[in-house]
Amino acid sequence: MSDETTQKPKVAEFDLDLHTYRLLQAEPFFSALSRRIHKSSTTAIPTAGVKMNEGSGNFEMVYNPNFFAKLPDNQKLGVLMHEMYHIIFEHVTGRLPPEGMSKMWNIATDLAINSHLMNDLPEGGLFPTKGRFESYPRGMSAEWYYSKLKQDQQNGEGAFDPKHKQGDGDGEGNGQGDGMPDSMDDHSGWHEADQDTRQMAQERMRQAVEDAVKEVQSKGNGWGNVSSGMRERIIDMITPKVDWRKVLRYFIKTSQRSNKRSTVRRVNPRYPYIHAGKKVNRTAKIAISIDQSGSVSDAMLSAFFSELNGLAQHCEFTVIPFDTRVDETKVYVWKKGQRRQVERVLCGGTCFNAPTEFVNKNGGFDGHIVLTDMEAPKPVPSKCQRIWFTTEDCAKNPYFQTNEKVIGIST
Numbered sequence: 001m002s003d004e005t006t007q008k009p010k011v012a013e014f015d016l017d018l019h020t021y022r023l024l025q026a027e028p029f030f031s032a033l034s035r036r037i038h039k040s041s042t043t044a045i046p047t048a049g050v051k052m053n054e055g056s057g058n059f060e061m062v063y064n065p066n067f068f069a070k071l072p073d074n075q076k077l078g079v080l081m082h083e084m085y086h087i088i089f090e091h092v093t094g095r096l097p098p099e100g101m102s103k104m105w106n107i108a109t110d111l112a113i114n115s116h117l118m119n120d121l122p123e124g125g126l127f128p129t130k131g132r133f134e135s136y137p138r139g140m141s142a143e144w145y146y147s148k149l150k151q152d153q154q155n156g157e158g159a160f161d162p163k164h165k166q167g168d169g170d171g172e173g174n175g176q177g178d179g180m181p182d183s184m185d186d187h188s189g190w191h192e193a194d195q196d197t198r199q200m201a202q203e204r205m206r207q208a209v210e211d212a213v214k215e216v217q218s219k220g221n222g223w224g225n226v227s228s229g230m231r232e233r234i235i236d237m238i239t240p241k242v243d244w245r246k247v248l249r250y251f252i253k254t255s256q257r258s259n260k261r262s263t264v265r266r267v268n269p270r271y272p273y274i275h276a277g278k279k280v281n282r283t284a285k286i287a288i289s290i291d292q293s294g295s296v297s298d299a300m301l302s303a304f305f306s307e308l309n310g311l312a313q314h315c316e317f318t319v320i321p322f323d324t325r326v327d328e329t330k331v332y333v334w335k336k337g338q339r340r341q342v343e344r345v346l347c348g349g350t351c352f353n354a355p356t357e358f359v360n361k362n363g364g365f366d367g368h369i370v371l372t373d374m375e376a377p378k379p380v381p382s383k384c385q386r387i388w389f390t391t392e393d394c395a396k397n398p399y400f401q402t403n404e405k406v407i408g409i410s411t
Helices: 017-023 028-034 065-069 073-088 103-114 142-155 195-219 228-238 244-254 298-311 353-362 392-396
Strands: 038-041 048-052 059-063 259-264 278-283 286-291 317-322 332-334 367-371 385-391 405-409
Touching (some): 017 073, 028 073, 028 195, 048 195, 059 065, 059 195, 073 103, 073 195, 195 298, 244 298, 286 353, 298 385, 317 353, 353 367, 385 392, 392 405
Parallel strands (some): 286 317, 385 405
Antiparallel strands (some): 259 278, 317 332
């Protein structure tokens, strides 16, 4: 018998892209998000995972076609949604515990996600209320599960009770999670990207999630099986935490020099001989100083830019990056409606006099917003109204006391 007749026919490789439309027909939100995530097959990992492309800063879902081909449809869908939840909730980029990446953090993120996918994952999925995690409630955050795991490890309780069979895990990262089972999916790609890539990926994925939400809302197709609680969390993550309309009204109200712009009112067709008059629109000219000193973390800087993308929906403003000085070649106007990614152009110490003197010298501003960790001495007075934006923790314990407004935002 010839070799040709004895060879087994080649099995067509499973292409996830060809199946996502069918699998996600009943999930409009995940369908919209999936189209914005590149997918590639590989046999280098046993199951599936997400990683960041170091060149482009884009997210990529990688999957083993042999693993996916064997799963029933409900589990294919469950794995797809599991990976996208990791991206949505920034487990790979912005939300890391102080100790950094570890096996215990990987498990905590899986427990947080799998609370919402209890019956739709293949063997190996880690679930609260089941197995060694039977004492862990459903619906908690990754941070809550992480804290609970650490506490149980110290006390030999819960998931670390000796009655549970010890796993083979050797505790990635800082050695945390010894004896714990491995995650169902592959998290190795989370360790590889540098901080610049993480920042870029975080901004791009926030934009992708925001675009997916807008698509679902504009088409009126609903959210599929996404629970109302999860829907609120997703919308909350992409919504700026600052009420910028209120801030702008404050600047206009307190300004000595409002920027008045007159527009001719429309003529009333019932009374065409009466003069239409004019409508006066009052807008605020805003200066935004962004602290780029070394003490401002990448996560903090990312939170600042996220808020400024929200402000840009309402007005344009002048951006002034600073550390101990202001480099006037780096000052620019952020146009209304424009979106920008995080950028760090300076990285020295901190001196609040530098941006204040720049704003005072150039004049014409109704308000001055300083985004900072507030770790520097109190600056000289500002000629216009000044508001300080910082993290919630820094707002509670500022380096200096001031009677000016200080607003804390979450990072």
